[in-house]
Amino acid sequence: MSKQEIFKGTRREHDLLGYREVPATAYYGIHTLRALENFPISGDPISKYPELIVALVDIKEAAALTNRDLGLLDDARCQAIVEACKAIRTGQHAEQFAVDLIQGGAGTSTNMNANEVVCNKALELLGHQRGEYEVLHPNEHVNMSQSTNDVYPTALKVATYRSALRLLDQMSLLEASFERKATEFRTMLKVGRTQLQDAVPMTLGQEFATYAVMLNEDRQRLAEALPLISEINLGATAIGTGINAHPEYAVRVCQHLCSISGLPLHTAPYLIEATQDCGAFVQLSGVLKRIAVKLSKVCNDLRLLSSGPRSGFGEINLPPVQAGSSIMPGKVNPVIPEVVNQVAFEVIGNDMTITMAAEAGQLQLNAFEPVIAYSLFRSISHLTQACATLDEKCVRGITANPEHMREMLDRSIVLVTALNPYIGYANSTEVAREALETGRKVADIVLERGLLSAAALAEILRPEVLTAPRAPVALNQ
Incomplete structure (x- = not known):
């Protein structure tokens, strides 16, 4: 890079379409720059999803180590890539992962964004200027033995696996809160209802125990979906034939990725199928939809049971978290169950998006995995936050009105x-x-x-x- 270019605050990079000026301070390069211009869609850059950044650098590190083991990458370049990945994994330069998550190109822009940031960070560690690709190249070295078509879906699976584990933990906490309430309310008699009509007696504890059981069932279903997400196609390269990769690459890179990520990953038995098939994402999304549907039903119940305070069911009291009206003094609304309901509606819609995107794949690749990624991340993230919010701001503080419930039972x-x-x-x-x-x-x-x-x-x-x-x-x- 010339002194004049440094003074102007840019560096000149070249790709298939020609030359462009890239900000000199940027760790990303020309491919990312073009993607920033081409895909101003959701406003959600990769940096909004740290789990995806970590998954991408996990793969780049695993690939570098494998290529070194196979004699394809020298120790100095390998070590620079590994150290760059470790630095990025700690959160350094997250803002450099700037491309919109929704993009054309089957995720190529995301993969190139990762290649460029890792490469320029590694160049810096080697004592070189960013953009000195004759020393270390984003494609030739960082992306060696890889294609977007095996990197991107693998990164998506690694990221969603980790995110799903956090959702499982949060669901477990919410389940425990319902169990505690079930114990607290175990002797409180009330009217059970079917079709919103009086049915037979039950206890409030039985009602709340039901919610705990529902969450437990859904946690099991989510755990059952994880083995599908753990099957990866890394080593498939372009369409699953493994072109440009060493015959031992797929097995070895999976071993390195397991060690780096700490996840029980395994290579798909038939990489051509694994490269084009999005069935695992459809399955996972279906489970997320199930969780959303049942969580929403629970919130519907909480809103009904707390309705009133004078002219509704009035059997339980939700903790007041904010004033409920700008015109009606004293009104308090069930805002926490309401926000969880809305998350559920979103997840159900995301499931339809994922379904259509998976169906739209053609021949040896599905070009629509970016919107699958976008929808999955939002569903998992928002469900996790919804469970936490419902637990901490609502369920833990619920109280009951046993005398009122008994009075309604006696009059029924x-x-x-x-x-x-x-x-x-x-x-x-x-x-x-x-x-x-x-x-x-x-x-x-x-x-x-x-x-x-x-x-x-x-x-x-x-x-x-x-x-x-x-x-x-x-x-x-």
């Missing part, structure tokens, strides 16, 4: 179902009819008609009798 006709084995269906029907017409309590009508004694009613209406399978209790009338 649902108790007739519990009494049916003792007074018969015909009598139960008559008692229910009178309770509905008069608004009187079922127990009072039963006592008035002499169908059961007060002692018998007290025995039958114990929580453990009302809320679990049990043979009819023996009554001493």
Whole structure:
């Protein structure tokens, strides 16, 4: 680079289309510069997703070590690339990963952005100026034995695997909070409902235990999806034939990548299939959609159960986190469940995007993996934050109104179902009819008609009798 170019604050780089001036301070190069101009789409650069940056440099480091082992890359260049990757992995130069995550070219711009940043950082470590590619080249050395078509999907899998682990951890914390509430509310009787109509008695603890079980099931499904994400096509190069790669490269690079990433990765048995097939991403997205759907259902319940405070269900109280209205004094809204609902809607939409992008692949490559990456990262990230927010700002602070729940239960006709084995269906029907017409309590009508004694009613209406399978209790009338 000439003194004049340094003074102007640029360096001159060349590619297939010609020469361009790149900012002298930039670690990225001409390919990234063109991508910045070509893809002003989402406004979300790679730097917004640190897990993808780490995955990319993990791959570049693994490739350099493998190429050195195979005698294709000298020790000095290899060590410079490795040290550059380690520095970037700590967060250095993250802002240099600047291209928009949504891009044409099947991820080529992302791969070249990584190649250029790693290369220029390595050049700096070797004591050279950025852009001195005659010493170390982004394509010839950093991208040796690789193609975007095996680097990009592998990076996406490594990044989503790590992100999914964080989601699993957060779901576990939320599950534990629901379990604690289930224990706290275990003796509180209430009306169970189907189709928003009174059904049979249950405890609030049983209701909250259900939410914990639902989360546990979804955690298992997510864990089951991870082995699909751990199958990589690194070594496939352009279309899966492994052209321009050493015959031992695929096996060895996977071993290095496992060691660097700490993940249980394995090479796909048939690389041509693995290079074009996005089925693992569809599967993972489907599980994320399942989590979103069920989490949204739980939030619907929390909003209903806390509705009121005077004219709704009013069975639980969500912790107030902000004023609810600019016009109605004293109003507090269920804003935390509401925001989780909206995350769920987004994840469901992202799943459709991923489905269509996976379907749109043609022949030996799917060119639409960038939007799959964008959608997956957003779904996992937002679900993780939604679980954390729901846990910390809502579930942990929920309180119950047991007296109100018991009052609603006593005034409901649902108790007739519990009494049916003792007074018969015909009598139960008559008692229910009178309770509905008069608004009187079922127990009072039963006592008035002499169908059961007060002692018998007290025995039958114990929580453990009302809320679990049990043979009819023996009554001493």
